[in-house]
Amino acid sequence: xxxxxxxxxxxxxxxxxxxxxxxxxxxxxxxxxxxxxxxxxxxxxxxxxxxxxxxxxxxxxxxxxxxxxxxxxxxxxxxxxxxxxxxxxxxxxxxxxxxxxxxxxxxxxxxxxxxxxxxxxxxxxxxxxxxxxxxxxxxxxxxxxxxxxxxxxxxxxxxxxxxxxxxxxxxxxxxxxxxxxxxxxxxxxxxxxxxxxxxxxxxxxxxxxxxxxxxxxxxxxxxxxxxxxxxxxxxxxxxxxxxxxxxxxxxxxxxxxxxxxxxxxxxxxxxxxxxxxxxxxxxxxxxxxxxxxxxxxxxxxxxxxxxxxxxxxxxxxxxxxxxxxxxxxxxxxxxxxxx
Amino acid sequence: xxxxxxxxxxxxxxxxxxxxxxxxxxxxxxxxxxxxxxxxxxxxxxxxxxxxxxxxxxxxxxxxxxxxxxxxxxxxxxxxxxxxxxxxxxxxxxxxxxxxxxxxxxxxxxxxxxxxxxxxxxxxxxxxxxxxxxxxxxxxxxxxxxxxxxxxxxxxxxxxxxxxxxxxxxxxxxxxxxxxxxxxxxxxxxxxxxxxxxxxxxxxxxxxxxxxxxxx
Numbered sequence: 001x002x003x004x005x006x007x008x009x010x011x012x013x014x015x016x017x018x019x020x021x022x023x024x025x026x027x028x029x030x031x032x033x034x035x036x037x038x039x040x041x042x043x044x045x046x047x048x049x050x051x052x053x054x055x056x057x058x059x060x061x062x063x064x065x066x067x068x069x070x071x072x073x074x075x076x077x078x079x080x081x082x083x084x085x086x087x088x089x090x091x092x093x094x095x096x097x098x099x100x101x102x103x104x105x106x107x108x109x110x111x112x113x114x115x116x117x118x119x120x121x122x123x124x125x126x127x128x129x130x131x132x133x134x135x136x137x138x139x140x141x142x143x144x145x146x147x148x149x150x151x152x153x154x155x156x157x158x159x160x161x162x163x164x165x166x167x168x169x170x171x172x173x174x175x176x177x178x179x180x181x182x183x184x185x186x187x188x189x190x191x192x193x194x195x196x197x198x199x200x201x202x203x204x205x206x207x208x209x210x211x212x213x214x215x216x217x218x219x220x221x222x223x224x225x226x227x228x229x230x231x232x233x234x235x236x237x238x239x240x241x242x243x244x245x246x247x248x249x250x251x252x253x254x255x256x257x258x259x260x261x262x263x264x265x266x267x268x269x270x271x272x273x274x275x276x277x278x279x280x281x282x283x284x285x286x287x288x289x290x291x292x293x294x295x296x297x298x299x300x301x302x303x304x305x306x307x308x309x310x311x312x313x314x315x316x317x318x319x320x321x322x323x324x325x326x327x328x329x330x331x332x333x334x335x336x337x338x339x
Numbered sequence: 340x341x342x343x344x345x346x347x348x349x350x351x352x353x354x355x356x357x358x359x360x361x362x363x364x365x366x367x368x369x370x371x372x373x374x375x376x377x378x379x380x381x382x383x384x385x386x387x388x389x390x391x392x393x394x395x396x397x398x399x400x401x402x403x404x405x406x407x408x409x410x411x412x413x414x415x416x417x418x419x420x421x422x423x424x425x426x427x428x429x430x431x432x433x434x435x436x437x438x439x440x441x442x443x444x445x446x447x448x449x450x451x452x453x454x455x456x457x458x459x460x461x462x463x464x465x466x467x468x469x470x471x472x473x474x475x476x477x478x479x480x481x482x483x484x485x486x487x488x489x490x491x492x493x494x495x496x497x498x499x500x501x502x503x504x505x506x507x508x509x510x511x512x513x514x515x516x517x518x519x520x521x522x523x524x525x526x527x528x529x530x531x532x533x534x535x536x537x538x539x540x541x542x543x544x545x546x547x548x549x550x551x552x553x554x555x
Contacts, residue, residue: 092516100527126518 011108011274016068017212018269021203025193033083033192034140034154040078040192043087047094055103063298069108070098074111076116076269079193080262080306081119081123082134084157087238109275113316116270117309124304131163132305134189155228159288165190166260166304173236173263175249176256181254183259191306204268213272216281221295222258222267228296234235246278261299266308290315345550352547360361360481363543364461367489367529369538373459377493378525380447384506387494389440390454391487396432398486399479400532401425406475421461429455459486489532496528 029037048070056063074094081090094272097119105111124131139161140154153159166176166188178188185197194200207213233253238246252312258264271277278287291308298307348355350503356363366372373394381387406425412420430453436444436451444451454460459482469476498504499521503511518524 089517096527100530104530122518122523125521125523126514126516 012066018072028196029192032137044074044078051098059330073115080191083192096122114276117312120309135160168331170234173242194252194265215286218267221292224289224292231271278322280326283326348547359431360485365485368533377520380450381494385500386446402475402479406470425455512546
C-alpha cells in the first residue's frame with residue numbers, strides 16, 4: 001500500500017503530539033544525565049514495538065504500525081525512572097505495560113488501568129531500591145573523561161552517589177534544601193524526565209492549544225493535592241496551633257509536593273490518557289479529585305516516592321463507573337420520561 | 340493422532356470436556372477454583388509441596404465423608420455438612436502436616452487452614468444431585484491432580500522468575516522479575532498460564548474436529 005493511501009490509526013496524531021512533547025524532556029534529561037538516557041529510551045521503544053507485534057500475532061490481528069500508543073507508554077515509563085536504572089528493569093516494565101496492561105485487555109483505549117502506571121508500579125515493587133534512588137544531575141559531566149574508564153563511568157554511573165528524592169525529606173518531616181529555581185529547572189536528584197517543571201508546563205500549554213488534553217481532570221488533581229497539602233502539610237514544624245503565621249511555610253510545602261515526586265508530570269502525561277480518562281466533564285472533576293486524594297494518601301502513608309501511580313490504579317478501577325453514573329443522572333430528573 | 344483415538348475423542352468430547360479434571364476441564368484454569376493458594380503462598384516449589392499435600396489429604400476424604408453424611412441429611416443442610424466435614428478432617432490433616440513439614444508450614448501461613456473453606460473443596464455442595472461414593476472418590480482424586488498440576492507449574496514459574504532458583508537449586512544469577520513472588524505477580528502469571536492452557540485446549544479440540552473430517 002502506498003504511503004498516500006495508507007489509513008492512519010485514529011490515535012496516531014494525538015500520540016505523535018505526546019511523543020513530540022516528551023522530546024524536550026528527553027533533551028533536558030540528556031543534559032542532566034548524559035547519553036545513557038537516550039539508550040534507555042531506545043530500548044524502551046524497541047521493546048514496546050516488539051511487544052505490539054507479539055500481541056498482534058497472538059490475537060491474530062494485523063499489526064498496525066501507526067498505532068503508536070505503546071511508544072508513548074514506553075517513553076513515559078522511562079521518564080519516571082532514575083537515570084541509573086538497569087536496562088532489564090526498563091524492558092520488564094514496558095513488557096508488563098504493553099502486553100499485560102494494554103494488549104491483554106484489548107489494546108488501544110480498551111484498558112481499564114493506565115498502562116504507564118501498571119508498568120511503573122510493577123518495576124517499583126520489584127526493584128524498590130533501584131527505582132527510588134537517583135543520581136545527582138550533571139554528575140556524568142564530572143565523571144566523564146577521555147579515557148575508557150571515564151566513558152564507562154559516565155555510562156554506568158559507577159561510583160556515583162545515589163540519593164532519595166525530595167519526597168523522602170518531606171516524609172521525614174523536613175523541607176528539602178532545594179531552591180525554587182532548581183525545582184523549576186529540574187536541577188535536583190529525581191526521576192530523569194519528570195523534574196523539569198518549566199518544560200512540563202510548556203508541553204502542557206502546547207497540548208492544550210492543540211486540543212490534545214483537557215485541563216479539567218489535571219487541574220482538579222493538582223488543586224486537590226495543593227489544598228490537602230496546605231491543610232495537612234508533612235513539615236513537622238507546622239501544626240494547626242501555628243496558623244495563620246505559618247502560611248508561607250505551608251505554601252512552600254505545597255510547592256515542594258507539587259513540583260517534586262513527578263506530580264506535574266502525572267497531571268500532563270498520565271491523567272489525560274484517553275483510555276482511562278472519563279468522557280463527561282463532571283466525571284473528570286470527580287476523577288481528578290479522587291486521584292489527588294489517592295495520590296496523596298499513598299505519598300503520606302506509603303513507602304514509594306511516586307505513590308500517585310498506585311493511587312491511579314485504585315481510582316482507575318472505578319473511573320469507568322463515573323461516566324455511567326453521570327450519564328444516568330438526567331434520566332432520573334423529574335419530568336423526564338424514562339425509556 | 341491415530342484414527343481410533345480421533346474417533347474416541349470426537350465421540351466423547353462433550354463428556355470429556357465436563358469430566359476431565361486435569362486438562363480439558365481443569366478446576367483452576369476453567370472454573371477459577373483454588374486461586375487464593377496458587378496466587379499468594381505458592382511462590383516456591385516447597386510451598387507448593389506443602390499446599391499440594393494439604394489438598395491431597397483434605398479434598399478426597401472431605402468429599403467422600405460429606406457424600407456419606409449427605410445421603411442421610413436434607414438438601415438444605417448440604418453446605419453445613421461440607422463445611423463442617425472439611426473442618427473436622429482438617430484437624431487430622433493439621434497434625435499430619437505438622438509431623439511431615441514442621442516449621443516449613445509457616446511458609447504457607449494462614450492459607451493452609453483456609454483450605455477448609457476453599458471452593459475447590461466445598462463447592463460440590465452447590466450441585467443438587469446426590470453422588471455415589473465411588474464417583475466422589477474418583478472425582479476427588481482427579482480434581483486434586485488437576486489442581487496440583489497447575490499449582491506446581493505456577494510455583495516453579497514464580498520461583499524461577501522471582502528468585503532464579505528451582506526447588507532451591509540456582510538456575511541463573513539474580514531474579515528476572517521479583518514481582519512474581521508477590522500476589523500481583525501471581526495473578527499476572529496465572530493469567531498468562533491460563534491463556535496458554537486454554538489455547539492448548541482449543542487447539543486440541545480443533546485438531547480432533549479436523550481429524551474427524553479426514554477420517555475415511
